[in-house]
Amino acid sequence: MKAISSIRTRILLKLLAAALLIFILVLFSSTHVDFIYTSF
Amino acid sequence: MSIALLSIKYLSFSMMSVLLVSLLAGAFRQFVFLSVNLFFIGWLLGPISALATIAFCLLGFALVRIHLKWPALRLVYTLPVFVALFIYLRNYEILQWIFPPELLSSTLSTIGLSFLFFKIIHVLVDAQSNTLRKLEFLTYLNYCLNFTTFMMGPIMRYQDYFDQWHGHKQAIEPTYEAHLDAVLRILGGMVKAYVLAGWINGLALQADTNVLQLSFTAWLVQMYAFFFYLYLNFSGYVDIVIGIGSLMGIRPPENFNKPFIAQNISDFWLRQHRSLTLWLTDYVFSPAYKRALSSKRLGSHPVLAGNLAIMLTMIVSGIWHGTSINFLFFGLVHGIYLVIYHSWDHFLARRLGRKRLKQLRQHWLARTVGIVITFNAASFAFLFFQLDTAHLLQLFSDLLGS
Known part of the structure; x- marks a missing residue:
């Protein structure tokens, strides 16, 4: 039971991290990025 | 490039591919993935360049x-034919000094061609040494045109791709958490490439x-920032494609492992663009070193043989x-670093x-000194990577003039 709860906590934290990353992307991402290695 | 990895178009395309490749099976799955890949390179390169790229793959297959x-x-x-075709298609600067412009292939888009070239060379050499399996x-x-790694790698090996495609090897654990990790990897990569890289680019050389x-001081700041x-x-892009590949069941190899804390230049190349380093080690350094050791002149001088093989490898890398x-200089500088380090x-x-x-x-002191020297040496070498030939030549002539 303890192990299941720990996995649930981990997943919840990861979902929160995903939401935070999406939030950062929506707020701060550049509209255009040149990927430097595509020219090789 | 014409495709933005953060665009709704690319994300929907990737997620649709993930669904199709994960849900389908057998020969139909192969055909669907091939259609996905062909659509992608047509979209990325345009029809003429896409056809040239497919012809390049087919020639590789024939060889x-x-x-x-x-x-x-x-x-x-066989190898020289393929190398010559690559040099022609890539339109190397040196060709412009030798041939008239009408004979050159300057109108073709060559995005991903260098990565494709190394993938096919690997298959060709492994076929010749009978280590390809099937x-x-x-x-x-699909290995050649795999849309996740087509543009900028990482350089996956055919055997690894084959095993994952046929289910002999699992890309990720079949758990909810592992899939969530892959999604986090994609989002983290996007933040690196589309937020952090954008911020730091304002400071970079x-x-x-x-x-x-x-x-x-300004020079140092710009050099480190670059x-x-x-x-x-680059690692942001790699995170995105490793995440997508993991969800699709074909996970590309890792390519970065904190290159800033490399303790020496050899360690640096195992942390920075690792898939390229391993490719160069297997297909340039090792054969060159073995050949040098078996020669009469160098056989009794293993250190010299090793150093010559290193220089050749880094010239090829450049x-x-x-x-x-400027990229030849980039390779030469790293070759000199590695020779000094190994000697x-x-x-x-x-x-x-x-x-x-x-x-x-x-010892902590040796480790710290190693990290500081390597970080500065690697940052300096990127000068040759970033400055175009005209500015680099201007820099050298000004330095020599003064």
Whole structure:
């Protein structure tokens, strides 16, 4: 039971991290990025 | 490039591909993935360049089949044809000095061609040395054109791709958490490439920067910032494609492992663009070193043989990185670094013994000094990577003039 709860906590934290990353992307991402290695 | 990895178009395309490849099975899955890949390269390169790229893959396949059919045939009869075609298609700067413009292929888009070239060379050499296991036409085409790694790698090995595609090897654990990790990897990569790299690019050295007009501090800041920018830009992309590949069941290899804390230049290349380093080690350094050791002149001088093989490897690395002369300098500088490091290492090992040298390396002071020197040396070498040939030549002529 303890192990299941720990996995649930981990997943919840990861979902929160995903939401935070999406939030950062929506707020701060550049509209255009040149990927430097595509020219090789 | 014409495709933005953060665009709704690319994300929907990737997620649709993930669904199709995960849900389908058998030959139909191969055909669907091939259609996905062909659509992607047509979208990325345009029809003419996409056709040229497919023809390049097909020529590679024909050469691989020739080697499988006639195992005694040496690579010297097939490899130069392929290398010459690559040099022509890539339109190397040196060709412009030799041939008239109407004979050159400057109108073709060559995005991803260098990565494709190394993938096919790997299949060709492995076929000749009988280590390829099984060659399948559709698997080979999808390996070459795999949309996740087509543009900028990482350089996946055919055997690894084959095993994951046929389910002999799992890309990720079949758990909810592992899939969530893959999604987090994609989002983290996007933040690196689209937020952090964008911020730091404002500080970084630009291709047309006149380095001599900068103060020493400004030069240092721009040089270090370019190292971080390149890392965030490239490793961000790699995170995105590793995440997508993991969800699709074909996970590309890792390519970065904190290059800023490398303790020596050899360690740096195992942390920065690792898939390229391993490719160069297997297909340039090792054969060159073995050949040098078996020669009469160099056989009794293993350190010299090793250093010559290193220089050759880094020259190939430099030329592979770009078509202009500055990339040759980039390779040469790293070759010199590696030769100095290996010679110094050999000298210390003879003086102190391997055991004592190992103990010395573990000391915190030696580690810190190693990290500082490597970070500065790698940052300096990126000057040759970023500045275009005209600005680099101007820099050298000004330095020599003064």
